[in-house]
Amino acid sequence: MSRQRLGLPRSQRSQGTFRGGYSPANTKPKHGSYISSDRFINKAEPVETAEVFIPRHKFADFPFDERLHRNIVAKGYEIPTPIQDEAIVPVMAGRDLIGLANTGTGKTAAFLLPIINRFLVERQGLALIVVPTRELANQIDEEFKGFARGLNLYSALLVGGASMGAQINALQRRPQFVIGTPGRIKDLINQGRLRLQTTSVLVLDEADRMVDMGFIRDIRFIIGQLPEKRQSLCLSATMTPEIERLVNELQINPIKVSVRTSETSDHVEQNIIKAVSRDHKTQILRELLGQPEFSKVLIFGDTKYGVQRLADNLAKDGIKTAAIHGNKSQPQRQRALEAFKKEQVQVLVATDVAARGLDIPNVTHVINYDQPKTYDDYVHRIGRTGRAGARGNALTFVQG
Numbered sequence: 001m002s003r004q005r006l007g008l009p010r011s012q013r014s015q016g017t018f019r020g021g022y023s024p025a026n027t028k029p030k031h032g033s034y035i036s037s038d039r040f041i042n043k044a045e046p047v048e049t050a051e052v053f054i055p056r057h058k059f060a061d062f063p064f065d066e067r068l069h070r071n072i073v074a075k076g077y078e079i080p081t082p083i084q085d086e087a088i089v090p091v092m093a094g095r096d097l098i099g100l101a102n103t104g105t106g107k108t109a110a111f112l113l114p115i116i117n118r119f120l121v122e123r124q125g126l127a128l129i130v131v132p133t134r135e136l137a138n139q140i141d142e143e144f145k146g147f148a149r150g151l152n153l154y155s156a157l158l159v160g161g162a163s164m165g166a167q168i169n170a171l172q173r174r175p176q177f178v179i180g181t182p183g184r185i186k187d188l189i190n191q192g193r194l195r196l197q198t199t200s201v202l203v204l205d206e207a208d209r210m211v212d213m214g215f216i217r218d219i220r221f222i223i224g225q226l227p228e229k230r231q232s233l234c235l236s237a238t239m240t241p242e243i244e245r246l247v248n249e250l251q252i253n254p255i256k257v258s259v260r261t262s263e264t265s266d267h268v269e270q271n272i273i274k275a276v277s278r279d280h281k282t283q284i285l286r287e288l289l290g291q292p293e294f295s296k297v298l299i300f301g302d303t304k305y306g307v308q309r310l311a312d313n314l315a316k317d318g319i320k321t322a323a324i325h326g327n328k329s330q331p332q333r334q335r336a337l338e339a340f341k342k343e344q345v346q347v348l349v350a351t352d353v354a355a356r357g358l359d360i361p362n363v364t365h366v367i368n369y370d371q372p373k374t375y376d377d378y379v380h381r382i383g384r385t386g387r388a389g390a391r392g393n394a395l396t397f398v399q400g
């Protein structure tokens with residue numbers, strides 16, 4: 001792989017920054033929070049070496065209600081992904097689930113489809129789906145709406161940064177599905193607007209992210225409101241001791257499905273770009289964004305302010321740019337995301353928190369304008385490119 005193909009600016013091409021032999025270790029950085037820049041370099045494995053997955057089922061084999069089958073066909077799903085293949089049957093049988101799976105594995109349908117089917121059969125109860133971010137809640141709600149079309153099943157989306165009034169109205173319509181972020185769910189419980197006594201299914205999605213983001217107390221509070229007799233599904237990209245404790249308290253004899261794939265590092269060509277200052281970084285960035293292969297670029301910055309400033313600067317240069325960070329309202333975040341997904345803008349500049357769990361197809365490049373704080377964050381960031389077996393590119397600025 002030549003540096004030419006990576007599209008590095010001319011000034012970087014002679015510096016020998018590319019090195020092979022990267023070991024995809026996922027251990028903590030060696031020097032406190034500093035991550036050795038060697039770890040931002042990886043020669044992508046050829047995509048063809050990916051293991052071929054042979055599913056045991058087709059969607060048509062699952063004993064779903066006919067109407068649900070029709071909606072699945074309408075969404076174009078035929079072959080289950082590995083987590084769907086393994087989890088759908090036991091979850092339909094009422095088992096608790098630990099799913100070790102990251103975004104892009106099809107985990108959402110793996111839990112939504114059996115739950116939707118359960119509601120078609122039982123016609124009572126409540127499904128509570130708790131997730132770390134507003135965007136992920138939105139994504140799950142969209143997926144739910146596709147599968148539940150015409151089935152008389154409804155959802156309420158309870159997320160921060162959006163009007164409480166509209167959410168309270170949605171709850172008054174007695175939805176069977178409540179999808180939300182921990183803080184807003186807790187607020188609505190405290191206001192007496194959300195009662196969880198009838199909850200028959202709990203889903204914790206991206207449980208490790210929720211713990212990382214400091215939501216563990218809110219989650220424990222929410223779990224405390226639930227009846228003992230219920231089904232509990234826990235999805236997490238990693239199994240940390242804290243998640244293990246949570247799962248032990250939460251679940252009875254769960255089935256464990258692990259599909260954590262190498263969607264991230266292996267298929268992503270990773271390299272570093274040396275820059276001496278912020279101005280220098282922005283100058284290199286402009287040069288990169290002028291190259292035609294940089295057509296859908298996700299850039300990570302570490303502060304809300306820095307992300308907005310960079311987005312404003314790029315926009316001033318005539319580069320179509322959107323930004324997504326915690327200071328934006330929910331509708332603004334949603335609009336920015338849609339514009340990027342639909343390729344109406346070339347660049348999305350984001351903070352880690354805002355970009356967690358997003359499913360954005362065909363991102364050509366992830367650029368770490370600021371370095372991530374942990375290696376785990378790095379792997380998560382670069383997982384936004386090279387999805388679904390496609391090849392991706394990740395570039396990280398280092399001081400040099």
Ligand code: AMP
Pocket residue numbers: 076077078079080081084102103104105106107108109359
């Ligand atoms: P997720 O990991 O749940 O965020 O899903 C990632 C993407 O894959 C979403 O756009 C889903 O709509 C899509 N997807 C999930 N399962 C399937 C499937 N069996 N067939 C086709 N597309 C799927």
